[in-house]
Amino acid sequence: MIQMKDVYKTYANGVTALNGINIDIDQGEFVYIVGPSGAGKSTFIKLMYREVKQSKGTIVINNTDMSELKEKKVPFLRRNIGVIFQDFKLLPKLSVYENVAFALEVIEEAPRNIRKRVMDVLELVGLKNKARFIPDELSGGEQQRVSIARAIVNHPKIVIADEPTGNLDPETSLGIMKVFEEINSKGTTIIMATHSKDIVNTIKKRVIAVEDGLIVRDEHRGEYGYEA
Ligand code: ADP
Ligand code: ADP
Numbered sequence: 001m002i003q004m005k006d007v008y009k010t011y012a013n014g015v016t017a018l019n020g021i022n023i024d025i026d027q028g029e030f031v032y033i034v035g036p037s038g039a040g041k042s043t044f045i046k047l048m049y050r051e052v053k054q055s056k057g058t059i060v061i062n063n064t065d066m067s068e069l070k071e072k073k074v075p076f077l078r079r080n081i082g083v084i085f086q087d088f089k090l091l092p093k094l095s096v097y098e099n100v101a102f103a104l105e106v107i108e109e110a111p112r113n114i115r116k117r118v119m120d121v122l123e124l125v126g127l128k129n130k131a132r133f134i135p136d137e138l139s140g141g142e143q144q145r146v147s148i149a150r151a152i153v154n155h156p157k158i159v160i161a162d163e164p165t166g167n168l169d170p171e172t173s174l175g176i177m178k179v180f181e182e183i184n185s186k187g188t189t190i191i192m193a194t195h196s197k198d199i200v201n202t203i204k205k206r207v208i209a210v211e212d213g214l215i216v217r218d219e220h221r222g223e224y225g226y227e228a
Contacts, residue, residue, distance in 0.1 A: 001025055001026055001027045001029075001061070001062060001157070001158070001189055002023070002024070002025040002048060002060075002061055002158070002189070002191075003023070003024050003025075003058070003059070003060040003061075004021045004022060004023045004047070004057065004058070004059050005022055005057055005058040005059075006020050006021075006022060006056065006057040006058070007020070007021040007022075007047065007054045007056070007057035007058070007059060008020060008021075008054065008055045008056040008057055009040075009043050009047065009052060009054055009055050009213075010055045016213060017040045017043040017213055018040050018043055018044060018047075018054075018213045018214075019040075019212065019213035019214050020057075020213075020214065021044060021057070021213075021214070021215060022215070023208065023215060023218075025189065025191070026189075027157065027187065027189055028184070028187050028188070028189060029189055029190075029206060030180070030181075030184045030189075030190045030192075030205040030206065031189075031190065031191050031192070031205060031206045031207075031208055032192055032193075032194055032199075032200050032205055032206070032207045032208070032222075033045060033191065033192065033193040033194070033208050033209075033210060034193075034194065034195075034200060034207060034208070034209050034210070034224055034225065034226065035209050035210035035211050035216075035226075036211065036226070039210045039211050039212065039213070040210050040212070040213040040214075041162075041193045041210050042162055042193065043213075044193075044210055045160050045162060045191060045193055047059055047066070048061060048081070048158070048160055048191065049077070049078060049081045049083055049160055050066060050069065050074050050077060050078075053066070054066065054067070061077065061081075061158075062077070062080055062157060062158075064077060079107060079154060079156070080156050080157045080158060081156050081157070081158045081159075081160060082148075082150075082151030082152050082154070082156040082158070082159045082160070083151060083159075083160050083161075083162075084144075084147050084148055084151050084159065084160070084161040084162070084164045085147070085161075085162055085163075085164070086162060086163040086164065086166035086167055087167065088135070088140075088143045088144055088146070088147045089147065090135040090143060090146055090147060090150075091135075092134065092135050092136065093134065094134070095131065095132050095133060095134055096122065096127060096130055096131050096132070096133050096134075096135075096138070096146050096149075097118055097122070097131040097132065099135070099146055099150055100118045100121060100122065100146065100149045100150045100153050101114050101115075101118045102150075103150045103151075103153050103154060104117060104118070104153060104154065107154060109154075117153055118131075118149075118153060119131070121149045121152060121153045122149055124149070124152075124179070124182065124183075125145040125146070125148055125149045125179055126145060126179075127142060127145050127146060127149065130142065139172070140167055140168050140172065141168055141172035141175055141176065144164060144165075144167075144168060144172075144176055145176070145179065148164075148176070148179055148180075148183075152183055152188070156188065157188065157189060158188070158189045158190075158191065159180070159183060159188055159189070159190050159191070160191045160192075161180070161190070161191070161192040161193070162193050163193055163194055163195060164176060164180075164192065164194075165177070165194065165196055165199065166194075166195065170198060173196065173198075173199060174199075177199060177203055180192065181203070196224075197224040197226065197227075197228040198228070200222075200223065200224035201223055201224050204221040204222075205221065205222075206218070206219065206220055206221070206222065207219050207221075207222030207223065207224070207225070209222075209225060
């Protein structure tokens with residue numbers, strides 16, 4: 001589902017963020033990406049949804065070779081990948097409902113299907129009764145639930161989350177993790193970069209540690225392995 005072979009990334013300013021990455025992630029896995037700041041975690045996951053292009057090496061996502069993927073086909077790749085950020089990135093003037101519906105409108109989902117799909121996914125994340133609210137009227141945890149709803153409303157095969165609980169308190173974070181586990185239990189692959197020692201050591205999953213642009217550890221049901 002996600003394969004990388006001898007992948008390097010050097011940015012235009014000459015900084016080498018990744019130094020020869022090899023990885024194989026199967027459909028349905030739940031993977032934490034851990035490591036110090038500046039280690040290359042964000043670069044690693046940005047390669048997966050083509051926010052960043054590799055300088056060298058082979059990346060295959062959902063049977064598509066990234067080096068052969070034309071720019072105009074990138075939106076089609078992204079239909080199979082939901083992305084979630086630390087800072088939510090919601091549209092502030094749109095309601096919860098509209099923020100999620102927007103993700104379906106841009107892919108030209110039939111209007112008659114949109115309402116049910118949006119309400120179903122808002123129910124999954126526990127926000128059905130706040131569909132008319134705007135982001136400012138919600139707590140941080142609720143805003144993150146909206147961004148998760150938006151990421152999964154299209155039923156992507158892969159969900160990528162870059163420090164999704166970075167702005168949330170521990171209790172709220174655990175609620176968000178429950179949502180990810182629920183999505184994962186339906187077969188969706190989850191890739192989550194995190195600095196939360198608590199989460200990684202409590203909710204045991206595969207752990208991939210990145211340091212200085214290299215994978216230094218890859219463990220089934222692993223530990224965080226750094227001081228918090
Ligand atoms: P992490 O997510 O582990 O903090 P990053 O992938 O963000 O690591 O960064 C890895 C290295 O690449 C760092 O040295 C960072 O400064 C550099 N880097 C990240 N993004 C860019 C960019 N767009 N241009 C130049 N250098 C970058
Ligand atoms: P239920 O299935 O429980 O009756 P609804 O589908 O009526 O729930 O919607 C629940 C909430 O979402 C209500 O506040 C409703 O007004 C709101 N909502 C539903 N559809 C839209 C829409 N198209 N735009 C804005 N808010 C909506």
